[in-house]
Amino acid sequence: MEKVVFGVDLGGTTVKLGLFDTEGNVLDKWEIPTRKEDNGRQILPDIAQAVKEKMKEKGYSDENVSGIGIGVPGPVDSEGTIYKAANLGWGVMNINKELGALTGLTVKAGNDANVAALGEMWKGGGKGYRNMVAVTLGTGVGGGIIVDGRLLAGATGAGGEIGHIHVEDGEQEACGCGNRGCLEQYASATGVVRLAKRALAGSSQDSMLRSGEISAKTVFDAVKAGDTLAMEVAGKFGEYLGKGLAVVAGVVNPEIFVIGGGVSKAGPVLIDYIRKYYEPNVFHGSRNAKFALATLGNDAGIYGAAKLVLS
Amino acid sequence: MEKVVFGVDLGGTTVKLGLFDTEGNVLDKWEIPTRKEDNGRQILPDIAQAVKEKMKEKGYSDENVSGIGIGVPGPVDSEGTIYKAANLGWGVMNINKELGALTGLTVKAGNDANVAALGEMWKGGGKGYRNMVAVTLGTGVGGGIIVDGRLLAGATGAGGEIGHIHVEDGEQEACGCGNRGCLEQYASATGVVRLAKRALAGSSQDSMLRSGEISAKTVFDAVKAGDTLAMEVAGKFGEYLGKGLAVVAGVVNPEIFVIGGGVSKAGPVLIDYIRKYYEPNVFHGSRNAKFALATLGNDAGIYGAAKLVLS
Numbered sequence: 001m002e003k004v005v006f007g008v009d010l011g012g013t014t015v016k017l018g019l020f021d022t023e024g025n026v027l028d029k030w031e032i033p034t035r036k037e038d039n040g041r042q043i044l045p046d047i048a049q050a051v052k053e054k055m056k057e058k059g060y061s062d063e064n065v066s067g068i069g070i071g072v073p074g075p076v077d078s079e080g081t082i083y084k085a086a087n088l089g090w091g092v093m094n095i096n097k098e099l100g101a102l103t104g105l106t107v108k109a110g111n112d113a114n115v116a117a118l119g120e121m122w123k124g125g126g127k128g129y130r131n132m133v134a135v136t137l138g139t140g141v142g143g144g145i146i147v148d149g150r151l152l153a154g155a156t157g158a159g160g161e162i163g164h165i166h167v168e169d170g171e172q173e174a175c176g177c178g179n180r181g182c183l184e185q186y187a188s189a190t191g192v193v194r195l196a197k198r199a200l201a202g203s204s205q206d207s208m209l210r211s212g213e214i215s216a217k218t219v220f221d222a223v224k225a226g227d228t229l230a231m232e233v234a235g236k237f238g239e240y241l242g243k244g245l246a247v248v249a250g251v252v253n254p255e256i257f258v259i260g261g262g263v264s265k266a267g268p269v270l271i272d273y274i275r276k277y278y279e280p281n282v283f284h285g286s287r288n289a290k291f292a293l294a295t296l297g298n299d300a301g302i303y304g305a306a307k308l309v310l311s
Numbered sequence: 312m313e314k315v316v317f318g319v320d321l322g323g324t325t326v327k328l329g330l331f332d333t334e335g336n337v338l339d340k341w342e343i344p345t346r347k348e349d350n351g352r353q354i355l356p357d358i359a360q361a362v363k364e365k366m367k368e369k370g371y372s373d374e375n376v377s378g379i380g381i382g383v384p385g386p387v388d389s390e391g392t393i394y395k396a397a398n399l400g401w402g403v404m405n406i407n408k409e410l411g412a413l414t415g416l417t418v419k420a421g422n423d424a425n426v427a428a429l430g431e432m433w434k435g436g437g438k439g440y441r442n443m444v445a446v447t448l449g450t451g452v453g454g455g456i457i458v459d460g461r462l463l464a465g466a467t468g469a470g471g472e473i474g475h476i477h478v479e480d481g482e483q484e485a486c487g488c489g490n491r492g493c494l495e496q497y498a499s500a501t502g503v504v505r506l507a508k509r510a511l512a513g514s515s516q517d518s519m520l521r522s523g524e525i526s527a528k529t530v531f532d533a534v535k536a537g538d539t540l541a542m543e544v545a546g547k548f549g550e551y552l553g554k555g556l557a558v559v560a561g562v563v564n565p566e567i568f569v570i571g572g573g574v575s576k577a578g579p580v581l582i583d584y585i586r587k588y589y590e591p592n593v594f595h596g597s598r599n600a601k602f603a604l605a606t607l608g609n610d611a612g613i614y615g616a617a618k619l620v621l622s
Contacts, residue, residue, distance in 0.1 A: 075596055078459055083596075131465060131466040143562075145562065145563075147458060147463050147465075147470075148389055148461075148464075150459075152458050152463075152563060152564075153459075153564075154442060154458075154563060154564025154565070154596070154597075155442040155564050155565055155566040155597075155600070156564060156596045156597070157564070157596065158561075158564040158594060158596025158597055159458075159562070159563055159564040160562065160564075161561055161564070161594050161596060162561060162562060164561055164594035165557075165558045165561040165562070165594075166554060166557055166558060166561075166592040166593075177594060177595060178595065179591070179592065179593075179594070181592075243477060246476075246477055247476045247477060247558050247562075248562050250469075250472055250473060250475055250476040250477075251454075251456065251470070251471065251473060251476070251558075251559050251562045251563060252456075252463060252465060252470055252562060252563070253463075253464075253465025253466050253467060253468070253469040253470040253471075253472070254465070254466055255466040280490070281477040281490065281492075282477075282490075283469060283472050283475035283476075283488060283490070284488060284489065285386055285394075285465070285467045285468065285469025285472060286465075286466075286467070286469055289466070
């Protein structure tokens with residue numbers, strides 16, 4: 001009998017859904033809006049309905065479906081309990097049970113960054129590895145850690161929250177998490193912009209960055225054009241991230257780091273800046289860890305969610 | 312049929328052996344010397360002989376023995392391959408296979424610090440928890456990480472090597488690992504002594520530490536006696552270790568830290584100094600992690616080795 005699995009990536013604006021065979025081939029892919037009204041109480045029923053409609057359309061019975069995997073924007077423990085999803089208005093809830101009751105199917109939930117990491121390991125930049133750290137450099141810095149093929153969820157679902165490791169004692173501004181000096185304040189897209197603005201303000205050096213709006217993209221474009229000040233900014237970014245990942249490696253000793261998110265579009269030059277500070281600061285047992293760019297883009301979440309069910 | 316398991320803790324001077332029932336009760340406990348001549352080639356045959364003699368003495372056949380667990384002083388991956396044990400003269404070898412061939416029994420090997428962590432989780436300070444970080448503050452700083460009840464070995468057996476995470480950019484002296492500014496340089500027994508000597512040299516302040524030999528014990532004894540300079544030294548120790556463990560928590564999100572090794576004999580005051588710097592620097596998802604002292608002392612290794620076989 002044909003077996004399929006649903007992979008769901010629940011975001012603040014849209015829910016991405018994928019239908020996969022058990023080998024990880026995409027059979028279908030679509031989106032529905034995330035309805036956040038009433039503290040997001042329509043979200044899971046909407047997902048259940050979307051899944052049921054797709055099953056009907058394709059002629060699948062419950063026996064054809066191995067389950068639904070779902071990545072959600074908040075800390076999720078290994079039993080599928082989410083502790084809070086501020087973006088969605090959700091409080092504590094067991095997603096495996098709630099969505100399971102709505103669909104009659106097996107459900108496995110995980111944190112979205114962790115689930116995306118699993119996707120990259122299965123079909124993306126980390127394919128073939130079993131010990132991996134995924135780093136997502138977007139608006140924030142997310143992380144997902146895979147140990148011996150399994151997601152590291154942590155005691156309260158906060159495993160792999162590497163954006164909030166402390167890397168700078170001198171920081172005056174608060175991070176979104178309330179602390180000061182978190183990795184995210186320097187290595188995210190907004191972090192790179194902050195570093196660039198500080199560099200511009202602290203120097204009178206000529207730079208391409210002095211005209212137009214500054215973004216992580218304009219900074220790394222300027223780096224590629226040989227702009228000295230932009231290269232200094234990239235150096236600071238690389239120092240924070242390289243040293244931070246050296247510490248992460250000291251803890252979990254991965255085979256590979258897979259770097260994704262908007263900032264990673266800068267390409268291989270990003271990895272050069274990271275490695276420059278990673279190598280001299282890491283324990284020798286992890287010095288040969290590989291660095292690769294993520295390859296699945298926005299689809300990493302649905303792949304990983306499907307894999308949650310299959311692994 | 313009665314089932315038993317052997318737990319072996321292989322050290323640089325002695326091999327500790329324990330015989331356990333499957334509930335973890337100690338039936339027997341003894342030691343043999345570690346013969347390091349000829350690059351340590353007698354070590355595994357000696358252990359095999361010790362096990363076989365004990366089986367004969369107790370009247371056990373191979374069917375009674377679930378296996379031999381062994382902790383060794385070097386990086387060991389999840390398949391039992393040790394990459395190097397400089398202390399013993401060993402190069403790369405698969406211990407599970409070698410000792411298995413010598414005894415005809417199932418063998419599971421792990422890194423000694425990791426195995427001791429497993430022991431503390433099973434029967435010691437971390438009993439009842441499944442997500443734990445064990446920190447051994449001895450001559451060096453060792454670590455053992457348990458995720459969802461399983462040891463985190465890492466890609467090359469260097470998982471949990473938290474003594475070598477980088478915590479200080481300004482360090483001039485090299486750590487034993489070759490890097491500069493490793494946590495071990497400040498939070499080990501020798502690290503505390505270094506901090507104390509630096510504090511004494513950098514100040515003319517009166518202190519109990521100015522007379523007699525300085526050790527981690529004399530420093531924390533002086534702290535308990537209200538010695539101001541010793542309290543500053545303990546504060547620096549707590550700052551390095553507390554911030555370091557905050558980063559570890561940001562990566563693996565444990566339920567509990569279990570602090571062992573010689574320095575931990577200072578008792579609860581140690582945890583006060585650690586928490587003071589842990590709490591303001593850790594991601595909120597791990598802020599409520601517990602701290603406990605290890606309780607098994609030198610027996611943690613044999614307990615954890617036995618548990619390796621049973622888990």
